[in-house]
Amino acid sequence: MGTAVTHAPATEHLAKDSEPRHGPVKSPSPTALARRGRRENLAGYLFMSPWIAGFLLLTAGPMVASLYFAFTDYNLFDAPQWIGLDNFSEMFADPRWRHSVQVTLWYVVVGTPIKLIAALGVALLLAQKRRGQAFYRAAFYAPSLIGASVSVAIVWKAIFSDDAIVDRTQKIFGIDVGGWTGDPDMIIYSLVALTVWQFGAPMVIFLAGLKQVPRELYEAADVDGAGKLRQFWNITLPMISPVLFFNVLLETIHSFQIFSSAYIVGGGAGGNACGPADGSMVYTCYLYVQGFENSRMGLASAMAWMLLVAVALVTAVLFWSQKRWVHYEEGGR
Amino acid sequence: MSAQATDITPAPSSKGAIRRRLPGSLAWHLGSLAILAVILYPVVWVVGGSFKKSEDIVGSLDLFPADPIVDNYTSLTDGIADISISTFFVNSLLLAVGSVVGILISCSLTAYAFAKIRFAGRNLLFTLMIGTLLLPYHVLLIPQYVLFRNMDMINTYTPLLLGKYLATEAFFVFLMVQFMRNLPKELDEAARLDGCGHMRIYWSIVLPLCRPALITSAIFTFINAWNDFMGPLIYLNEPGKYTVSLGLKMFVDQEGLANYGGMIAMSLVALLPVLAFFLAFQRYLIDGMATSGLKG
Numbered sequence: 001m002g003t004a005v006t007h008a009p010a011t012e013h014l015a016k017d018s019e020p021r022h023g024p025v026k027s028p029s030p031t032a033l034a035r036r037g038r039r040e041n042l043a044g045y046l047f048m049s050p051w052i053a054g055f056l057l058l059t060a061g062p063m064v065a066s067l068y069f070a071f072t073d074y075n076l077f078d079a080p081q082w083i084g085l086d087n088f089s090e091m092f093a094d095p096r097w098r099h100s101v102q103v104t105l106w107y108v109v110v111g112t113p114i115k116l117i118a119a120l121g122v123a124l125l126l127a128q129k130r131r132g133q134a135f136y137r138a139a140f141y142a143p144s145l146i147g148a149s150v151s152v153a154i155v156w157k158a159i160f161s162d163d164a165i166v167d168r169t170q171k172i173f174g175i176d177v178g179g180w181t182g183d184p185d186m187i188i189y190s191l192v193a194l195t196v197w198q199f200g201a202p203m204v205i206f207l208a209g210l211k212q213v214p215r216e217l218y219e220a221a222d223v224d225g226a227g228k229l230r231q232f233w234n235i236t237l238p239m240i241s242p243v244l245f246f247n248v249l250l251e252t253i254h255s256f257q258i259f260s261s262a263y264i265v266g267g268g269a270g271g272n273a274c275g276p277a278d279g280s281m282v283y284t285c286y287l288y289v290q291g292f293e294n295s296r297m298g299l300a301s302a303m304a305w306m307l308l309v310a311v312a313l314v315t316a317v318l319f320w321s322q323k324r325w326v327h328y329e330e331g332g333r
Numbered sequence: 334m335s336a337q338a339t340d341i342t343p344a345p346s347s348k349g350a351i352r353r354r355l356p357g358s359l360a361w362h363l364g365s366l367a368i369l370a371v372i373l374y375p376v377v378w379v380v381g382g383s384f385k386k387s388e389d390i391v392g393s394l395d396l397f398p399a400d401p402i403v404d405n406y407t408s409l410t411d412g413i414a415d416i417s418i419s420t421f422f423v424n425s426l427l428l429a430v431g432s433v434v435g436i437l438i439s440c441s442l443t444a445y446a447f448a449k450i451r452f453a454g455r456n457l458l459f460t461l462m463i464g465t466l467l468l469p470y471h472v473l474l475i476p477q478y479v480l481f482r483n484m485d486m487i488n489t490y491t492p493l494l495l496g497k498y499l500a501t502e503a504f505f506v507f508l509m510v511q512f513m514r515n516l517p518k519e520l521d522e523a524a525r526l527d528g529c530g531h532m533r534i535y536w537s538i539v540l541p542l543c544r545p546a547l548i549t550s551a552i553f554t555f556i557n558a559w560n561d562f563m564g565p566l567i568y569l570n571e572p573g574k575y576t577v578s579l580g581l582k583m584f585v586d587q588e589g590l591a592n593y594g595g596m597i598a599m600s601l602v603a604l605l606p607v608l609a610f611f612l613a614f615q616r617y618l619i620d621g622m623a624t625s626g627l628k629g
Contacts, residue, residue: 037453043531044452051443051462051506054499059465062476069475076482125364136365138615140372145618146607149560150578151600154585155379158597163392165378197372201622208623249467257469260562264582284471292567297475304472311469 069301076295087302097303099278100286103188107282108255111192116247119199123206124236137207141200152194153264157181160190160265181265184279191280194261202247209243210236241326249318256311259284283307379601387593405594409602413584416572418599421580428493428565428576429558435497436505436554437547443500444509445535449521459510466503478567492568493561497554505550511624512546513539549621552614556607577603 045052070087072080091097126137146152160166162179170177180186213236221231237244262282266275274281274289287307291300382390384401409418446452447459481492500506520542521534529537540547562578569575572583581603584596611618 040450041452044446044450044455047442047446047450047531047535048458050439050498051500052458054439054496054501055461055465057480058477058496058499058501059468059473062473062480065476065479066472069479076479122368125361125368128361130358130361132362132365136369137619138611139369141615141619141622142376142608142611143372145556145611146560146604148562149604149607150562150581151379151604152375154581154596154600155375158382158391159375159378161391165374165394168394197375200372204619204622253467253469257471259471264562264585287471287474288563291475297479301475304469304475307469308472311467315467 066301066304069298070305071302072298074296074298074301076297080298083298087299088306090299091302091306096278096281097286100281100283103279103281104256104258104283107188107191107195107258108252110189111195112248112251112255114192115196115199116202116244116251118196119202119247120206120244122199123203123210124232126203126207127210137204141204144198144201147194147198148260150260150264153261156190156194156261157265160187160193182276184275184277187266187275187279190265191258191262191282194265195255195258202251205243205247206240209240213239238327242328245318245322245326249315252314252318253311256307256314257284258282259288263288379597379604383594383598383601385594387595390593390597405598406602408592408595409599413580413599414572414587416575416580418580418602420573421575421577424574425559425576425578428490428561429555431490431494432497432558433551433554435494436500436502436550439498439500440502440505440550441509441540441543441547442535443506444513445531445539447506447510448513449534449539450531462503462506465501466507474563474567481568487568488570488574489568490574493558493564502554505554508550508621508624509543509546512543516542545617546621548614549617552610552618553621556610559607 069080071082071084073083073086074080122140126133126140143152158164160180162182164179167179177183177186180190217235217239218231221235226234259282262274262280262285266280266285274285283303284307287300287303290296290303377396381396381398383405384403385393385398385405386402387405389398412418413421443462447455447462477492481487486492496502516539520538524534524538559576560578561576562582565576565579566582569579572580575583581596581599584592584599588595
C-alpha cells in the first residue's frame with residue numbers, strides 16, 4: 001500500500017491529462033452523457049487492450065489457423081497442402097488413434113467420479129468444525145499443487161513399479177499382477193490414482209460451498225426427525241449443486257487434457273512415447289507424437305479440433321443437464 | 334493473516350454436537366489421519382528414498398534407511414549432461430518471476446475494465462473471456478508453435494512469457510474481477526466525483542484493496558510456471574536454456590537408471606520452491622481456490 005501512495009502523484013497527473021473538461025459538468029445534458037459514454041468506451045478498451053491483443057494473436061487467430069491446418073498436409077517445412085477431409089479419415093481409420101480415445105475416455109470416466117466422490121467425502125468430514133481442521137485442509141490440498149510436476153510423476157512411476165510398495169501391498173491380498181506402470185492394462189490406473197491423489201482442489205471448493213449452507217435447514221430437519229442420510233440427500237446435495245456442477249465441469253475438461261503425467265509415467269521419448277504397448281497413450285500424447293515427433297502438423301491439428309469438439313459436447317451436455325439437477329438460489333446466477 | 338476473517342462460520346448447534354462429541358471426535362481424527370497418511374506417503378517416500386542407495390530405493394519397504402547417505406545429493410553437484418543444476422533453477426526462476434509480473438499487470442488491467450468500467454461490448458467480451466477458460470490448450474498448441482516458429486522465437490522464452498503479458502490466463506482475470514466487484518462501490522464513486530480518472534482509481538484505490546487476489550494470482554502463477562512441462566518441452570531445445578522440469582526429464586532419459594538416487598534427490602529438490610511457497614502462503618492459495626468456485 002505504501003508504494004501505491006508514493007506513486008500517486010505521477011498517475012494523478014496522467015489521469016488528469018487524459019480526462020479534460022470533466023469537473024464542472026453537473027446536470028448531464030444528452031451530449032455530455034454521450035461524451036461520457038464515449039470516454040468510458042475508450043477507457044474500457046484501453047484497459048482491455050492487452051487482453052484483446054492476446055485474444056486475437058494467441059487465441060482467436062490460432063484457432064482459425066488450426067482449423068485450416070486440419071484440412072491440410074503440413075510438415076512445418078513445406079507450405080500446407082489442402083487435402084480436404086483426408087486427415088479425418090486417416091484418423092478414424094488409425095487403430096492407434098482409436099486406442100488413444102479409448103484410453104482417454106476410460107481415464108476420464110473412471111478417474112473423475114472417483115476423484116470428485118473422494119473430494120466431496122473428505123469435504124463433508126472436514127466441514128465439521130474440529131481442532132486441526134485447517135491443518136488437514138491445507139495438507140490435503142498440497143498434492144494439487146505439486147501433482148502436475150515432473151517430480152511427482154517420477155515418484156509415481158517408482159511407487160507403482162514392480163516390487164515397490166503398491167505391488168507388495170497387493171501381494172499381501174493375494175493379487176499378483178506385478179507393478180502397474182510396467183503393465184499395458186494397469187498403467188492407466190496408476191494415472192487414475194495420481195489424479196485421485198489430487199482431490200484437494202475440488203475438496204476446497206466443496207468445503208466453501210458447504211460453509212454456505214444455512215444451519216437453520218439442518219436444525220429444522222433435526223426437529224422433523226430426518227436422518228443424516230436424508231439430510232445429505234435433501235438438503236446438502238441440492239444446496240451445493242452449483243459447486244458440484246462447477247467441479248464436475250472443470251475436472252472433466254481437465255481430465256480430457258492430461259498430458260505431462262502420462263508422458264512421464266509412461267516413459268516418454270522415442271518409439272515408446274506413452275507407456276508399455278501404448279498403455280498410457282492418452283489423446284494429447286498421441287497428438288504430441290503426431291505433431292512434434294512425426295511433424296504431421298495438419299493431422300495433429302485435426303486431432304486437436306476433435307478434442308475441442310468432444311470437450312464442447314461434454315460441456316454442452318453438462319450445461320443442458322444442469323437445469324434438471326442444479327439449484328440456484330434467487331439472486332444468484 | 335487478514336484472510337482468516339472470511340472463515341467465520343456460525344457455531345454449530347450445540348445440542349447434537351455435545352452429545353456425540355467424544356466418540357465422534359475420535360472417529361473424525363482417525364479418519365483424517367488415515368487420509369493424511371495416504372496423502373503424505375509419496376512425499377515421505379521421496380524424502381526417505383533420497384537418502385538411500387540407488388538399488389534400495391524402489392524395493393525396500395523401510396521409509397527411512399538405517400544408514401542414511403548423502404551421496405545422492407552430492408552427485409547433483411556434477412550437474413546433468415555437463416550443465417550445472419543451478420542453471421536450470423535460474424532459468425525456471427526467471428520464467429516464473431517473469432510470468433508473475435506479466436500476470437499481475439495484464440490481468441489486473443483487464444479485470445479492472447470488466448469490473449469497474451461500463452463500456453459497450455463488455456458483456457460479450459466477458460463471455461468470450463470465460464469461454465477461453467474452457468478451451469482446451471491443445472487446440473492452440475500447434476498454430477501457436479507455427480506462429481512463434483515463423484517469428485524465429487523457438488528456443489527463446491518469449492513464447493512462454495508473451496501470453497502472460499497479454500492476459501491469456503482467463504482464470505486470474507476471473508479471480509480478480511470477482512474480487513473487484515465485491516469492493517465497496519462508494520469508494521470509486523467518490524473518487525470519480527472528485528475528478529479522478531480510471532488510471533488513478535485503478536492504481537491508488539482498486540489495486541491496493543485487491544492485494545489478497547493479487548497475492549493469490551502471483552503464487553499460483555509462480556507455481557504453474559515452475560511446474561510447466563509441456564510449454565518448455567515444445568519451445569526449448571537447447572539444454573542450457575532448460576527449466577528444472579525439462580532438466581529433470583533429461584536426467585531421467587540420460588542417466589535415470591545409472592543414478593537412480595540422484596534422480597530421486599533431484600525430484601525432491603525441484604519440488605522445494607513449490608513446497609516453500611505452499612507453506613508460506615497456503616491461506617491465500619486455499620481461499621483463492623475456494624472463491625473461484627463460488628458465485629460463478
